[in-house]
Amino acid sequence: MNAPVRSPMDVLALDTPLLRLRRHLAASGIAACLVPSSDPHLSEYLPARWQGRRWLSGFDGSAGSLVVGAQAAELWVDSRYWEQAGRQLQGSGIALRKAVPGVLREDLASLCSLAGPGGTVAVDADVLSLPVLEQLEALCRSRGNPLRTDIDPLAGAWPGRPGLPAGPIAALPPGAQGHERADRMRWLRERMQAHGADWHFVSALDEIAWLLGLRGSDVPYNPVFLAHLLVGPQGATLFIDPTRMPVDVRQALASEGIALAPYAGAREALRSLAPGASVLIDPRRTTAGHVQALPQDASLRQGTNPCALMKACKSDAEAAAIRRTMVQDGVALAEFFAELQEQLQGGAAPTELDIDAGITAARMRRPGFVGPSFATIAAFNANGAMPHYVATARAHARIAGNGLLLIDSGGQYTGGTTDITRMVAVGTPGDAQRRDCTLVLQALIALSTLHFPHGTRAPMIDAVARAPLWREHIDYGHGTGHGVGWYLNVHEGPQSISVRAEANADSALLPGMVTSVEPGIYRPGQWGVRIENLLLAIDKGENAFGRFMAFETLTLCPIDLDCLCLDRLTDAEVRWIDQYHATVREALLPEFASPQDERARRARQWLVERTRPVLR
Template identity: 35%
Template sequence: MYQTFDSAADGSMGPERAARLRAALIETGVDGFLVPRADAHQGETVAPHDERLAWLTGFTGSAGLAIVLAERAAIFVDGRYTLQAADQVDGGVFEVVATHETTPESWLRRALPEGARLGFDPWLHGRAEFDRLNEAVSARGGALVPLEPNPLDTIWEDQPPSPTGAVSIQPAELAGEAAAEKRALVGRALEEGGIDAAFLSLPDSIAWLLNIRGGDLARSPVAHCFALIRKSSEVDLFIDPDKLDGAVMAHLGNGVTVHPADALDGVLAGLGDAKVRLDRTSAPVRIATRLETAGARIDWGRDPCALPKARKNPAELAGMRAAHLRDGAAFARFLHWLETAVDAGEALTEIDVVERLEAFRDDTGALMDIAFDTICGSGPNGAIVHYRVNRKTNRALSPGELLLVDSGAQYRDGTTDITRTMALGAAPDAARRPFTLVLKGMIAISRARWPKGLTGRDLDPLARAALWRAGLDYDHGTGHGVGCYLNVHEGPQSLSRRGGEVPFEPGMILSNEPGYYRNGAFGIRIENLVVVTEPSIPEGGDRTMLGFETLTLAPIDRRMIVPDLLDADERAWLDSYHARVRDELSPVVPAETAAWLSRACAPLDTQ
């Protein structure tokens, strides 16, 4: 099986580990230290070697920051993780702070002693984050102090080693473009912008650029490496050479020079007066400092691979559609099994559900990995937005409750991410109205049309309008970008009121996942993946519009819907979507599942 249910993180060790870190800081001569959930590549997924925040605090979420001072400590998490952090972290050591209420910078302005020296690992912070924190520290008359090596690493005796996964080739028929064509595209863009080279720290950008994939991270098929692409389209790749076999070396070709990772400083030092593009959000502060020391001129701007990677080409879109058909068949088998087992009174737990869903995906014969640890929350566990079941929290499914399952798969031709919220037996009355309001928001995004130039921030209110009218909301973004056999969370596009600033372009893939969460009772989320398209202009229209095509194929639990809350257009969309799910999946699932699909996808007025 792909998902494990035991975590090395232990919040009960927080007091002892925080005390040891404070002792190490005294020896280093600083008054505090920043511990982000990050690695040198600034990706969302980190290897066990880099799980410093989890080791120190016990918090296992995918985003967070701890600040440890001599007398106080806090962990900062966003709205997805406030309940989880409160459950996992020793509140006697770490104050749990929601970032939508109090930012780390505002907390530092109150908590940091006057004139304090606050240590940080320069490999683990981008310049944008550094500048925000530095402003707050400077306001207290203090200073941010770079520390190498990381003092936390010196006290983590059993820290796992750095990953050494093998690199593989992403075939051209799936990538849609040869790596040389991609390098030429990025090189031309740099030359046109008067830029000599760009430093790449995001492993998925390098994987896209060179048509490679890796095995350094669970769930994300990327390799830990850095790269420097020059305006000539030549690339310097900094990677452990043991990860590359002869076939990969031949694939990289003469346009890519492979260096061991420890050669990076020397190459940067040779850039002299070159103008080098760095991304404020992803390039480590350590790289900017090294370039400035060498005399290079830094051009702060977006990673030049980000937008072309986000705009999926026809081959990638074909692969994503094939992956979603395959995954939809596996998910339909899972839903049929779940409903049958619950109706039969079979005793099930959350872990049973996760393992059975993985088994159906594994039966496809094409599963490379799951896309992320499956979120499977029954009853009150569903209200924990990014809940990850483990053997301590594993809960038995109970009739009359809701089950929220957010899961995805990595196939060689595409990445999937789907959430469905199901009634376990009879639908609970208290949840049907909010479920329908969430569904209205999901349908609104699915049906949206908008003029070119709008961003995710512009569209996000469509998903929330029905909830807002009822005095309800949710504390996470409505959607994130998705890679093609790459990271399930991909920028720069997003559907969010915070950070959704990149205009949508055809070929971009996003999730569409509004939700609602009632603490201690249930959680609701409905998620499909969608791709930005250029629909035909209606008769009488005079402006090009963009829209969404839905990729995900899976029934939505009709038992949970209050039909009278849907208008005629919403009903028509739902019935049309269900007809498509039934027609496309029925030929590729067992006969008994096809019969179940006919019932699950029947028109709403027949329930």
């Protein structure tokens, strides 16, 4: 029998991104390559140009590592994405690999295995951190695999690859951060001197934006811009397309000794440093490619970027702005939840996409709103079991019947960044669902009410939130909390409330830090529960035992009591709920004073009802 004749469209359909990459690798003499979720700034959220892993695999989660060999390909993801990746990889020819925390990155070992004995391994050093590259180099040496780091595996395989983003850049109003750019540059140079460094190279986009008091729109959900910064003893150079800068901003930077140079010029500037130059870099926030560009005799000083800690400790002005922003966000949430309640009680069955649109529309009505701080997670029943689920036009649920709706959302405002998760009772949730919601709320309360010594390492308090769940032999795979920026990235460090984070001096909780608390329970195929507030670390004074701290809850939105088993709460937990609801009511009710505004009237009624005292 003659083989069927394929049309040009048939051939094109078979020419998948994965096949194109394999042809490119074979032509370059490469047996296997690594495509990480990364960019030249080691960002979490990536511009389209560096979303190669998504282009190749179809998996759109925010973290994961793709390993591609001539005959096999593997996607390594952590427990947050196991279920999502399993769905999205179907029919792709890419195997799902479940990564577990450990000293050795399993994807790197897999890379050498797929390359085979003597096979050349490739990775782009411009999107890999120095510690990861050093680990890969050691593996390749031990297994006899040549390693190339001078090639971007995607460069010759991705037709129509997006270019560099070039959104507008704006300066923050004077005094918005509570200190001026000159003050921050002076503080930074003092810390450089403490490290014995004359130069400091910064690639982390949020740190550059914070230090310079500028904001951009190059990265989805994050008000940052593509740039590198080289700070010297006197002046500094910002590597960015100068034409993107408003004239007044360029002039202001120049007046403070900050020169502009092309974005692509950072490597050459590092190569041109004087022999023996002492350079401070953060190995976890700087690509290996930039470190390799330094002169061989450069004196490398490694440590956490000073800006990371300076940025994490919010000034009084920033903290005050965040509190005002929380009121605006709370108003938007009250309006949204009041409307959602009316829809559900009226028999409507909105979709998860409608939830996303509705909550974004409510925030858009608030002053200072810029955009979402991440993709809204609206997940009904079984979809809630995927911690980072995002509904799409092709795959989403309709909210009807009985169960739990998980809504994790946030906003970027000119006064701060928000991140909140709430559970909504749809119809009549089952007893097991309400029990899980109660346990998660108890976990949140346990950590929210904690008092602890000044400088306690953030990972050390993770167990406080998990303890109520551990008593029931339940756990969750993600961290309990992450830092949150001030009108910057919704995820920031150096603090991380996670058993998997390193408990070192840089992870200490200090006054002014804003951190999420978001324990959860996930039952695959059934439902998921997560409740999240943002907390501000505050000073509680000093006594004979030392200096102590506590948390101030910033988020202003009621807890849905219909999701709870009230009889399982202790008296102290009930008091916390009542006190929290009283705070929410006091902060938000004045914002709904207009009797002529139907939306305000409905939100006010909802707020009064939802902040009622707990009756058992």
